Amino acid sequence: MNLLDIGVLSERSGVPASTLRYYEEIGLIESLGRRGLRRQFGPEALTQLALISMGKTAGFSLEEIKNAFGKRGVSTLPRQALHQRADDIDVQIRGLITLRNALRHVAECSAPSHMECPKFRRLLSLAPYSHAPTEAQPGARAKRK
Amino acid sequence: MNLLDIGVLSERSGVPASTLRYYEEIGLIESLGRRGLRRQFGPEALTQLALISMGKTAGFSLEEIKNAFGKRGVSTLPRQALHQRADDIDVQIRGLITLRNALRHVAECSAPSHMECPKFRRLLSLAPYSHAPTEAQPGARAKRK
DNA sequence: TCTTGACCTCAAGTTGACTTGAAGTGGCAA
DNA sequence: TTGCCACTTCAAGTCAACTTGAGGTCAAGA
Numbered sequence: 001m002n003l004l005d006i007g008v009l010s011e012r013s014g015v016p017a018s019t020l021r022y023y024e025e026i027g028l029i030e031s032l033g034r035r036g037l038r039r040q041f042g043p044e045a046l047t048q049l050a051l052i053s054m055g056k057t058a059g060f061s062l063e064e065i066k067n068a069f070g071k072r073g074v075s076t077l078p079r080q081a082l083h084q085r086a087d088d089i090d091v092q093i094r095g096l097i098t099l100r101n102a103l104r105h106v107a108e109c110s111a112p113s114h115m116e117c118p119k120f121r122r123l124l125s126l127a128p129y130s131h132a133p134t135e136a137q138p139g140a141r142a143k144r145k
Numbered sequence: 146m147n148l149l150d151i152g153v154l155s156e157r158s159g160v161p162a163s164t165l166r167y168y169e170e171i172g173l174i175e176s177l178g179r180r181g182l183r184r185q186f187g188p189e190a191l192t193q194l195a196l197i198s199m200g201k202t203a204g205f206s207l208e209e210i211k212n213a214f215g216k217r218g219v220s221t222l223p224r225q226a227l228h229q230r231a232d233d234i235d236v237q238i239r240g241l242i243t244l245r246n247a248l249r250h251v252a253e254c255s256a257p258s259h260m261e262c263p264k265f266r267r268l269l270s271l272a273p274y275s276h277a278p279t280e281a282q283p284g285a286r287a288k289r290k
Numbered sequence: 291t292c293t294t295g296a297c298c299t300c301a302a303g304t305t306g307a308c309t310t311g312a313a314g315t316g317g318c319a320a
Numbered sequence: 321t322t323g324c325c326a327c328t329t330c331a332a333g334t335c336a337a338c339t340t341g342a343g344g345t346c347a348a349g350a
Binding site: 150151152162166181182183184 | 296297298299
């Protein structure tokens with residue numbers, strides 16, 4: 001059987017072994033057994049890690065990712081909640097498009113202060129939550145390396 | 146002049162006053178003066194906060210956001226770095242689209258485990274970094290509420 | 291003038307997501 | 321059989337980004 005040693009999974013996924021152990025500890029992924037001391041993972045762990053990576057990028061906490069996709073690919077969330085997450089991501093995508101355009105603009109515009117550039121301000125007016133007194137963005141949380 | 150009291154800015158932006166003070170302390174935003182003790186902000190602060198919010202969503206650290214857009218709308222980054230950021234965001238957008246589709250699929254698919262659903266796996270194969278042994282995603286950092 | 295309440299400062303605490311370090315284990319090549 | 325070394329556990333440390341708390345200040349309405 002094609003089980004992956006934690007070291008191999010770490011190398012293939014780019015996720016440090018210490019992080020994989022941590023993910024297993026909090027129930028985000030599952031190892032299928034041991035060879036000696038070493039954890040062995042199934043090949044689907046790679047897919048799961050890609051999913052986790054994307055979920056983190058989307059600003060979901062590990063707990064939320066766990067609920068949405070589960071350890072063995074089983075979601076604990078009701079359909080409605082999942083669609084809500086998807087809707088949040090749509091909003092986020094629109095924000096990112098605006099941000100990307102703003103960055104490209106800043107890179108090219110020669111105005112000394114972008115805050116005073118009308119084109120820049122028009123770009124930002126398209127932000128999905130630029131006028132939002134409403135609390136908290138999509139899955140917004142702080143980020144680290 | 147139409148200056149905003151910190152309380153008003155907080156209410157309009159949805160950002161807690163304590164956070165606004167923190168942002169000023171680290172040089173991310175700037176108050177234009179005081180009325181008594183109270184900080185007064187210019188109306189462009191609202192735009193800046195929208196930008197900060199989007200930058201956070203994109204996974205940038207406050208330090209990076211500061212460099213990219215500056216306190217007074219002045220970037221300290223070279224053009225090339227700004228375009229690089231924009232490129233990173235493009236990658237991230239593609240990841241989010243994949244994730245959104247995966248969530249919608251999970252919401253509708255009746256397979257007991259999505260990991261074994263061929264459609265789900267095909268969806269994920271479109272992830273921009275699903276096979277990446279390469280380090281660190283775009284501006285990937287950890288997130289909080 | 292007096293009170294109120296929203297602000298102020300500064301230090302310390304919190305949170306999620308890891309990382310690090312010390313001390314131990316076990317499969318495998320020499 | 322002996323080393324080696326990549327793994328193991330467990331506790332403690334780190335980091336960004338805030339939040340909280342104690343004690344203080346001041347503008348404005350009663």
